[in-house]
Amino acid sequence: MYQDHFDPVLHFDRKHRRRNLIYDPEIQKYCELIKWSEKIIFIFPIWWSGMPAILKGFIDRVFVKNFAYYYQGLFPIGLLKGRTAWIVNTNDTPMIYVKLFQQDYGNVLKKQCLKMCGIKSIKHTSLYYMRGISQQKRKRFLKRIAKIAECFR
Template identity: 50%
Template sequence: MNVLIIYTHPHHNSLNGAFFKEILKGSEENPNVQEVRIIDLYQDKFDPVLIFNEEKKRRDMHKDPEIQEYQEKIKWADNIVFVYPIWWGRPPAMLLGFIDRMFAANFAYRQTGGLLPEGLLKGKRAVCVSTMQGPTHYPFFFLQNAHKVLMKRALLQYVGIKPVKFFEFGMMESPKGKHDVKLKRIYNYFRNISS
């Protein structure tokens, strides 16, 4: 199994950085994992702004040379792991901009004339590891599960990636956030994941 970690946080010495390290450690110690690769969007200074105009046609987005290295990593991966904070009830604009640019027609999906397109990233799985300041169940009760609906249904399953597993950790700025327990849970999951 090839694991691609997409890290989206501006600071490595953070709780998201700690989760990233546990994912990496668990994956590297997992006998089912052949190789781990990383995309660090802030470190890469990735430009999340989607542009198409007279010079950059929308139909040619999948051929953009600026994103070919990222496309190759996504094609290579069996399991794609997204690590990010939840800000304002959704992932950071950096990650959403990455998806805007990466999930282009004829790379991530193909129109078939039917109600839904053909997902071209079938056979891949995803895990979303996210942190938030508020309570864990806040998105479910107050935001009608908007974060999971966005990531799972509107984005990942649309291009054929499934299943999608979520770890949403709340109260992460509180001393009662049980950080060590949550970090160990993530390490154990990635140490033992088999597909």
Template identity: 45%
Template sequence: MQTAVIYAHPNPNSFNGAILNQVIKALEDGKHSYDVIDLYKDRFDPVLLFDEKKRRSDMKHDPETAEYRRIVKNADHLIFIYPLWWGGMPAIMKGFIDRVFAAGEAYTYQGKLPKGLLKARTASVYYTADAPSWYLRFWRRDADWVTVKDVMLKFCGVRRVRRLLFAGVKDSTEEKRTQWLDRVYRSIAPADRGISE
């Protein structure tokens, strides 16, 4: 099974960086094939530009995103790692989805209904927040999660999307962070069993 890991955090020493390292360790220990896309390290340009000459419908041919599109297109499973900022994913991650999940490759329309084209049928989203989980779920009504799961991934054909939300990171103890990282590791099963639920 081929896994694509899409990571967005500018500080490799952050807790998100620790999650990435744990994901990579679990993928390697489980004998998974994988690619890592580190958006900040790659200095990915998230700005989507189009006009009469360069149409949005032509994005599937954009040479600037060709390698990213290849990685996403070939993946059986997608993993996203990012912090929750201002109630959503970082702009660089949103820009990645805007530019890489292109019409004709990630999705199309049959009449007026969307049809997902991604090979990946499963995804895992590991994300962090300084706010407590009750605030995100009840006050914010999980708006960020609904957008990622239903509006973005299911729209592109990913049917099973699982999340691991690590909330209250700012006030968490070292012991709690260790427990969270153990949970990340356990969420990735050996390659012959796929990604765990």
């Protein structure tokens, strides 16, 4: 997203209507990539207990109604069924604090966004307390990620 200079901001005005998000030419390439994919990996640091703004903006702009979901009465129906996701994130918080007090840490993406769109999250891998761990532990985490990625194909 960064190298594409993706604009994560939702623009609503007379030209940009919410109901027309699916027709936005800037998101079409991402929609095509998602349609083509069977497995999606989300890798991000936790910022202020949630996903970074650019990822939230990507979800807001790409996973739109009539592409990723639609409503049948009151209930959302996922249009991206048959896909799986793996969420990988890092944070600066000790694990015990995350488990006892934090709400998100990747769970909003998993339980609300992806689930609503029909994408099944099969794995959620986290590295806690980045600022307080050794370089050796970081390397072990990266090796673990590489090993899981081999199986995720």
